[in-house]
Amino acid sequence: MTNSAIPTASTLDPEERFDSLIDSGAKIEPRDWMPAAYRQTMIRQIAQHAHSEVIGQQPEGNWITRAPTLRRKAILIAKVQDEAGHGLYLYSACETLGVSRDDLNDLLHTGRQKYSSIFNYPTLTWADMGVIGWLVDGAAITNQVMLTRTSYGPYARAMVRICKEESFHQRQGYEIMLTLAGGSDAQRDMAQDALNRWWWPVLAMFGPPDSESTHTEQSMRWGIKLETNDDLRQRFVDMTIPQTDHLGLKVPDPELAWNPRREHYDFGPIDWDEFWEVVKGNGPCNQERIAHKRDAWDEGAWVREAALAHAKKHSSDASMSAHQ
Amino acid sequence: MSDEVRSSGYPLWEVFVRADRGLNHVHAGSVHAPDAATAVQAARDVYTRRAEGVSIWVVPSSQVHAADPDEAGDWFDDVKPYRHPTFYEIPEQVGHM
Numbered sequence: 001m002t003n004s005a006i007p008t009a010s011t012l013d014p015e016e017r018f019d020s021l022i023d024s025g026a027k028i029e030p031r032d033w034m035p036a037a038y039r040q041t042m043i044r045q046i047a048q049h050a051h052s053e054v055i056g057q058q059p060e061g062n063w064i065t066r067a068p069t070l071r072r073k074a075i076l077i078a079k080v081q082d083e084a085g086h087g088l089y090l091y092s093a094c095e096t097l098g099v100s101r102d103d104l105n106d107l108l109h110t111g112r113q114k115y116s117s118i119f120n121y122p123t124l125t126w127a128d129m130g131v132i133g134w135l136v137d138g139a140a141i142t143n144q145v146m147l148t149r150t151s152y153g154p155y156a157r158a159m160v161r162i163c164k165e166e167s168f169h170q171r172q173g174y175e176i177m178l179t180l181a182g183g184s185d186a187q188r189d190m191a192q193d194a195l196n197r198w199w200w201p202v203l204a205m206f207g208p209p210d211s212e213s214t215h216t217e218q219s220m221r222w223g224i225k226l227e228t229n230d231d232l233r234q235r236f237v238d239m240t241i242p243q244t245d246h247l248g249l250k251v252p253d254p255e256l257a258w259n260p261r262r263e264h265y266d267f268g269p270i271d272w273d274e275f276w277e278v279v280k281g282n283g284p285c286n287q288e289r290i291a292h293k294r295d296a297w298d299e300g301a302w303v304r305e306a307a308l309a310h311a312k313k314h315s316s317d318a319s320m321s322a323h324q
Numbered sequence: 325m326s327d328e329v330r331s332s333g334y335p336l337w338e339v340f341v342r343a344d345r346g347l348n349h350v351h352a353g354s355v356h357a358p359d360a361a362t363a364v365q366a367a368r369d370v371y372t373r374r375a376e377g378v379s380i381w382v383v384p385s386s387q388v389h390a391a392d393p394d395e396a397g398d399w400f401d402d403v404k405p406y407r408h409p410t411f412y413e414i415p416e417q418v419g420h421m
Contacts, residue, residue, distance in 0.1 A: 014394075031393045081373070088370045092353040095336065101356055158353070165374070304358075308333055311358035 022223050027153035030096035038222055041215070042152050043097050044113070045224065050090035051108045051115035055289050057083045059123040060132060068126060075172050076129065082169065086162050093154035109294050117275065118205050120283030127180055127187075127194035133173015135195075135202045135240065141166045142236045143206065151223030174243065181247040188248075195244070196252045203267070204275040206233040212272075237265050336385040337363040339370075341377035349381050357382075 012020065014033035021028060028034055057080045064080065067073035091101055107113040118136055123129070141163060148159040180191040207213060207229040219225040244251055255268035277283065334356035340349035352371040357363035363382040372380070391399055405411050414421050 029393065031390060033394070078373075081369075085370050085373060088355070089353055092355070095354065101336075304333060307358040307362060311362075314359060 022151055022221075025223070027156060028151050029153045037218075038224075039097055041219065041222070041224065042155065043094060043099050046090055046094040046097075046152075046155055046158075047099070047104050047107065047113050048115060050087045050094060050104070051113060052119065053083050053087035053090060054108075055115045055119045055293060058289055058292060059119055059121070059285075060129060062123050063126060063129050066126070067129075072129075072176070079133070079169055079172065082165050086158075086165070089158040089161055090155075093152075093158045096154045105297065109290065109297065111281065111290065114279065115289075116205060117278040117283060118201050119289060120278050120285045121198070121201055122284050124197070125190050125194060127176070127190040128198070130173050130176030130180060130191065131194040131198045133169050133171075134177055134243070135173070135198055136205070137166055137169040137173060138240065139202050139205045139236050141170060142232050142239075146226050146232065149226055177247055177249075181249060191247070192249050195249050199251050199253070200270060200274075201278075203233060203237070203270055204272070206230075206236070208272065208275075209270075234264055237267055241265050334358050337367070337382040338385050338388055339363075339367040340381040340383070341367075341371055342379035343377055345378060349379065352376075354385060355382070 015035065018028070018032070018034055018038075021032070028038075060076060060080050060083075064073060064076050067076050091104060094104060095101060104113070108115070123132070144159050144163050144166065148156055148163055150156050150159065177191055180187040210216060210228045210230045213229055216225060216228055220228075241251070241256070253268045255266060257266050259266045278286070281287075335358075336354050336356055337360075338354050339352045341352045342349045352367070355363055355366040355370055357366050360382060364380055367380050367382055371377070
């Protein structure tokens with residue numbers, strides 16, 4: 001380990017020590033001194049990530065009752081349960097920064113913190129379950145593999161756990177696409193239609209282009225991000241096009257072409273106006289997603305009340321018997 | 325609706341998972357739960373969906389006391405090299421020791 005090379009608290013002021021930890025590639029842990037802006041950035045990013053996992057249950061939950069076979073249904077339930085688990089790993093990491101779970105819930109429910117815009121699009125057909133696993137989770141993996149090396153320890157550890165599980169998500173999605181692409185004309189059309197609708201929103205998941213990304217520079221200085229939005233997006237496109245070819249499907253981009261000089265795929269411009277509209281709350285499902293989340297929370301109040309009453313009764317029983 | 329119920333009102337528990345017999349419990353993360361039994365159940369659902377463990381401990385987070393990281397250098401500096409076996413030179417003829 002590099003620990004012996006890290007200057008100790010007695011030789012440096014807290015900010016110099018923080019910077020030297022970052023520069024040496026060591027992780028920042030919850031009780032370390034950190035700049036207020038680093039803490040705020042981490043809270044915002046981890047919370048947004050956690051909210052995305054939790055809200056991300058809804059588009060797929062929409063198809064659990066209509067999955068075409070019992071096998072697909074069991075898989076989809078397990079996947080949606082994973083998304084809930086991922087949300088909880090991340091809330092747990094976020095709380096180490098001194099923010100409470102209740103505050104995080106409140107910030108989501110009142111729209112003061114965001115979640116990934118991709119979940120504001122509707123899931124219209126079963127093929128959307130294939131595309132979400134294959135491409136939405138595929139894009140998330142591209143970002144999350146980078147984040148396993150992020151500078152905040154609890155966030156990096158949550159990412160390691162999540163990445164292990166996301167691989168199942170992506171493969172089950174691609175398997176759905178393989179089945180549809182090898183099926184009837186109607187099934188093939190359904191697969192192509194889903195790809196057409198999701199392709200551009202998926203590319204936008206990586207965030208604004210580097211030239212307009214407000215957070216990238218500071219986040220890279222702090223080791224929160226290790227690669228830029230555009231680099232991650234390019235990597236995703238390069239990995240995905242051969243998979244698309246194998247399905248015999250086409251991404252809805254007339255400008256897509258292999259560029260032998262760059263050794264990357266070129267692709268057409270992303271509609272950032274649409275992206276910002278959805279971020280601002282004007283996507284097809286923004287209101288529905290938050291209303292559903294709030295209702296679930298409110299309707300669960302009696303469960304929380306009963307569980308707390310039970311815990312109180314049980315603990316007073318225990319303390320009474322301890323005195324006997 | 326009381327504030328306590330509007331919020332989760334649940335205390336935080338640290339979760340430790342033993343991956344297999346013969347290994348120690350390792351910190352996995354945390355869960356909110358109203359009591360210890362529910363915390364173990366929640367920890368099972370959150371942290372062991374794929375046979376990651378054979379045993380779970382939960383501890384109220386408020387009961388974990390930690391060393392001050394600002395003192396870490398003084399506490400953990402390795403200033404006594406003679407505690408390590410490599411400090412001592414053993415003649416080659418003696419062989420492995």
